[in-house]
Amino acid sequence: MSDQDIPFRYIYFIKNRVSNKWRDLAGFLAFDTPTINNIAGRNIDDISRCEDMLGEWRLRKGPDATMGVLMEALTDAELEGIVKGLKKKYPGLADGAGAGKRTGGSGKRRITGSRSKPVVLMLNDEYGTRKGGISTIHRGMARLLVSKGAEVYSTVLEATEEDKNDAATDGVQLIVPATFPGDPRQPELNWLTWDHQSRYPKLPPNIGFIIGHVNLTSRAARMIREQRLPDAKLVQVTHVIPEDVSHYKSDAKVLTIGDENDSILEDLKHADVIFSVGPLMYDYYKSQTRQLKPHFEFLPEPSNVFSTTEMTYVDTEMKVVLSISRVKGVERLKGYDLVAKSMGIVFDRLPHTKWRARGVTAEDFPESKAIIQANEKKGKFTPLKYGTQEDLSKDMQQAHVVLMPSRAEPFGLVGLEAIAAGVPVLVSHKSGLAWFLRSQDPDFDRLIVEIEDDDEEAAKTLAKRIVKILTDGHREFQAARKLKEKLLTSKYWEASHRQFLDAFGL
Known part of the structure; x- marks a missing residue:
């Protein structure tokens, strides 16, 4: 085990023993008071707060979030009993966790954008707000990223002149699919998911992040990461709860709720970080994912x-x-x-x-x-x-x-x-x-x-x-x-x- 790969069993051991001292631990892991208060407010108990905080720490620090740093922070927070308990329960930890001080860490860094301008590939079927919902939040996220210096690209199936003008105003570069003479087929989401090699052959270089929307482009995001951009981080944004909405559609949709849930959870399992739109969605997918995944609530700001x-x-x-x-x-x-x-x-x-x-x-x-x-x-x-x-x-x-x-x-x-x-x-x-x-x-x-x-x-x-x-x-x-x-x-x-x-x- 490399020092930066912290197994879930260690996190599980720690979160169940830190209890109400999680705030102290967060302080020694360099969290500020507003962030700590936010973590406290979005979770119902201290175990969940500790798990959430550790997940966010790992997301922020990447390879620098090492077991050595975590054990040092536990000791500083006067929780050395947990460190001793860890070493006793997992003897191999005592030999391999000493490296990785708080000043850095070793190992190959994935592209995170923390040391250079991040390049972000956002996947959606349109760039605009005509359909509302996902498309509006997609554009809002793109504008937010650009405003802080990110280089942002967005896929579309089609783009009107208005879409192109909006993207140019926002500082976002659109990627349209390739079409072929004599092919009568209209653009569809399968082009992004299964035909991206031929329909979107020229993706930008140095992509550090891919954003998908559940369950519109989440599978496409996962496929593109796995097949073409293995070093990019995968960010999935949840927008739907099939167990709630499908009951009010058709009988056919009701019968596929289980399959749709399984498909969504499979996409989320491969994500590096999950964002859920609003408190209801955040609560639902927090329960559904269970495993230690950095997972945060996203609240959209109303457009000007x-x-x-x-x-x-x-x-x-x-x-x-x-x-x-x-x-x-x-x-x-x-x-x-x-x-x-x-x-x-x-x-x-x-x-x-x-x-x-x-x-x-x-x-x-x-x-x-x-x-x-x-x-x-x-x-x-x-x-x-x-x-x-x-x-x-x-x-x-x-x-x-x-x-x-x-x-x-x-x-x-x-x-x-x-x-x-x-x-x-x-x-x-x-x-x-x-x-x-x-x-x-x-x-x-x-x-x-x-x-x-x-x-x-x-x-x-x-x-x-x-x-x-x-x-x-x-x-x-x-x-x-x-x-x-x-x-x-x-x-x-x-x-x-x-x-x-x-x-x-x-």
Whole structure:
């Protein structure tokens, strides 16, 4: 065993004996107070905090995180009893762990970017924000890395002129797939996963990190690392929880939950570090992975497009209720059937109300319309195609309330964006966003609506909340403005962004 390869059995022994002294140990391993407090807050007990802290230490220090350094820190923290116990239980450790002082360490360093500008390859199907969710977070991460000096490349399946301009503005270089004369096939994710050698033959040199998104490009990231870039570190970002969302899709999706979970965990097993978007996802994958993997929560910062949006309330009879999500195939997951039932009640009370839904493609419109009308007979449904963040901002400026009534939602970025814009919002209590809001301030509780399992009761509850907002608009917009200020001044995202940048040596 080389000194820098710390086996899990040593970590297991240490974390179960350090107990509430983990803060002292963290101090001797050069953690600052804000980071220690952050580790404390995101874990439920001292054993988990110690494990998390040791994982982050190993991630930060790379080959310099040696067993010799760790035992020296234990001794400095007056935990020499643990060191003696380790040597007694594992006699070979006494002979081989003396090297590796805190000033350095030996062994070949993988490319981490801590001594030079890191080169990062990010894998996604698009560069833009039209599809929201993963794509928005992908672009946000890219911009964050560039802002601290990283050289960032992003794969895409296709790129519009707008995408190219956005990437150029962000300082990100796009990598488009090779196409061949006479080949009629349209770009698809399999090109990234299984055909990357031919479709993306010229990857940049000196790539130190690969970022994949679970479960969109996580397998592609793993394949490219294994087959072409074995010295790069693999960073996986989790966005989905199949056990939650698939139950509200099709029977076929339900039957594949086990396979999908296994596939995700296999990709995560090969990662060097994992980031999970929001507290719900972080908690879930912390439980799922179990093994010692550096794993951190990532909280997205709302785009300036929303934080700089100016909302003006005008008291009119005509009101706008805005939904943002695709409909086809996820009508139950996203709660469109509940909204349709609720809007029938709202139209009876407030007949001049309009219901707009952003995220309906032309191809999906007939089926999406049928889904809506099956639940709401009055037909006051205005479909809007997928749009950019600028389009969403304009939608919000015209809306009186934004709805996010999902039956399951690992995070709920669009709801966060609406809060940042300053428009009244209703968020399902089953969402990761609701979990996040409850951890911030009790004032955010006013945004959370209980989505009961009984559909009729859930629709009535939602309708009642919508009507209250529409009939008391001036007060609701004042409250929304205050919550916007509270959200943005908290700078809740800063600690998680520091951890993210630390992973890349920035």
